[in-house]
Amino acid sequence: MRSYLKLELLRSMRSPANLILLTGFPLALYLLSTKVLQPKGLTFDFEASHMVSMATYGAMGGALFIGGAIALERTNGWLRQLAVTPLPAHGYLTAKLVSGAVGVLPSIVVVLIAGATLGGVRLPAATWPALAVLIWVGVIPFAMLGIAFGYSMRGQSASLAMMGVYFLLSVLGGLWLPVELMPSGMRTLAEYSPAFQAGSLGWRALAGQWPTGTSLLVLAGWTLLFAALAAWRYRRAL
Amino acid sequence: MLGPNGAGKSTMLSIALGLRAADTGTTKVFGSSPVEALKAGHVGVLLQEAGLLEDVRVSELVEAVAGMYAKPLPAVQTMRAAGVEQLAGKRIGQLSGGQRQRVRFALALAGDPKLLVLDEPTVGLDVDSRRSLWQHVRERVEAGSTVVFATHYLTEADDYADRVVLLSEGRIVADGPVEQIKALVGGLEVRFTWKDADPGRLESLPGVRQVHIDGPAVTLRTNDSDATLRALFLDLHEIKDVRTTATDLESAFVSLTGGND
Numbered sequence: 001m002r003s004y005l006k007l008e009l010l011r012s013m014r015s016p017a018n019l020i021l022l023t024g025f026p027l028a029l030y031l032l033s034t035k036v037l038q039p040k041g042l043t044f045d046f047e048a049s050h051m052v053s054m055a056t057y058g059a060m061g062g063a064l065f066i067g068g069a070i071a072l073e074r075t076n077g078w079l080r081q082l083a084v085t086p087l088p089a090h091g092y093l094t095a096k097l098v099s100g101a102v103g104v105l106p107s108i109v110v111v112l113i114a115g116a117t118l119g120g121v122r123l124p125a126a127t128w129p130a131l132a133v134l135i136w137v138g139v140i141p142f143a144m145l146g147i148a149f150g151y152s153m154r155g156q157s158a159s160l161a162m163m164g165v166y167f168l169l170s171v172l173g174g175l176w177l178p179v180e181l182m183p184s185g186m187r188t189l190a191e192y193s194p195a196f197q198a199g200s201l202g203w204r205a206l207a208g209q210w211p212t213g214t215s216l217l218v219l220a221g222w223t224l225l226f227a228a229l230a231a232w233r234y235r236r237a238l
Numbered sequence: 239m240l241g242p243n244g245a246g247k248s249t250m251l252s253i254a255l256g257l258r259a260a261d262t263g264t265t266k267v268f269g270s271s272p273v274e275a276l277k278a279g280h281v282g283v284l285l286q287e288a289g290l291l292e293d294v295r296v297s298e299l300v301e302a303v304a305g306m307y308a309k310p311l312p313a314v315q316t317m318r319a320a321g322v323e324q325l326a327g328k329r330i331g332q333l334s335g336g337q338r339q340r341v342r343f344a345l346a347l348a349g350d351p352k353l354l355v356l357d358e359p360t361v362g363l364d365v366d367s368r369r370s371l372w373q374h375v376r377e378r379v380e381a382g383s384t385v386v387f388a389t390h391y392l393t394e395a396d397d398y399a400d401r402v403v404l405l406s407e408g409r410i411v412a413d414g415p416v417e418q419i420k421a422l423v424g425g426l427e428v429r430f431t432w433k434d435a436d437p438g439r440l441e442s443l444p445g446v447r448q449v450h451i452d453g454p455a456v457t458l459r460t461n462d463s464d465a466t467l468r469a470l471f472l473d474l475h476e477i478k479d480v481r482t483t484a485t486d487l488e489s490a491f492v493s494l495t496g497g498n499d
Contacts, residue, residue, distance in 0.1 A: 003305020
């Protein structure tokens with residue numbers, strides 16, 4: 001089981017998709033928004049808040065795409081091969097979750113570093129590691145949603161569907177454009193969405209504030225819901 | 239386990255390995271359920287068309303699988319036995335079909351299991367790889383482990399199996415030592431050309447079980463090819479281009495089950 005975890009960690013570390021899609025893309029978006037577009041009339045520090053948004057956006061993708069790999073490996077018969085080894089079924093899932101959890105760290109760290117250097121974001125020293133941890137915790141529901149997708153759909157279609165969900169949830173959650181710019185009805189909806197609450201952990205930390213009870217409740221609710229969905233799909237797929 | 243394509247060999251192995259549930263009956267492997275035997279690391283398996291991870295190196299995959307077993311062979315030794323040591327540093331995505339099959343064989347061997355289960359292990363392998371695979375299988379059997387394999391090649395069963403279970407349409411039609419099965423399907427085919435073949439004379443030749451005439455092309459299926467050939471050369475001077483081939487199992491099956499050619 002440890003040997004398989006090692007293999008999965010190795011894979012997540014050298015996957016070009018992880019590097020480009022989940023680290024390079026959020027980084028590029030961050031620079032585009034803060035250096036080129038520079039939205040006017042905001043009442044808050046856009047460089048800092050968008051740094052959190054993009055780090056969350058990248059990490060969220062990493063968490064979701066755990067499911068993409070599961071769907072592919074289910075389809076190409078690798079899971080069948082694993083089923084005839086001593087590795088228990090939960091061993092596979094654990095390896096995926098742990099390697100996924102490690103795999104999202106570069107997306108977070110790279111965007112935070114870009115904020116600190118290129119974006120000129122200044123924060124108390126203790127806030128930086130706190131941000132990384134909060135963003136990391138905030139994307140847990142997406143890992144569950146990814147697993148649910150991985151055991152529901154086959155091959156590339158899972159990745160395509162997840163791309164759609166990824167895009168929708170991150171736009172709705174105000175990671176691309178702040179929710180302050182949304183019409184009020186959409187904004188209310190946005191505030192109950194998982195991506196907004198994941199982001200808000202970090203946004204509040206910028207101001208030195210603890211996460212609100214609502215944030216934690218909403219995130220826990222989504223996590224439970226997606227985990228239940230994942231467990232149901234997992235059992236169906238066995 | 240011998241049978242034509244679609245006879246139920248893979249299904250039977252899937253049940254034996256706990257990948258599928260049996261409609262009736264129970265499955266035991268080393269006295270426990272298949273899943274428990276697999277978990278305990280007693281079984282190494284090569285599945286037909288099993289997927290592999292495309293983005294890892296051969297050595298990495300073999301090491302990861304070996305690490306799941308309590309007493310694995312060193313990865314280098316496994317790779318040598320499966321004939322993939324030259325490919326150790328290659329990504330699996332770059333391998334050919336035959337090379338991938340050898341990697342699957344390496345994964346089956348990695349844990350040094352008591353029981354090796356191979357489903358159509360030589361599919362896609364060239365002659366040399368086939369020979370070295372069977373040679374390794376033989377070594378394992380001599381060292382005391384058990385190898386169960388499925389094949390649709392009669393010759394593979396003939397050369398490497400002590401016991402043959404013959405399957406047809408999901409049923410066991412024969413189970414016993416290889417000689418017994420060979421007698422049942424009728425060992426060899428004798429082919430030749432004879433312009434105006436006389437079926438009556440052919441059927442009366444010693445050993446002949448079945449006669450098939452297609453224009454000038456004649457195929458005899460015989461139990462005793464020596465006797466058939468001797469009589470053929472002595473009695474029938476008109477025939478040409480005589481050759482014998484091992485009975486193709488698929489066509490032998492057709493004759494056994496009474497279907498048309």
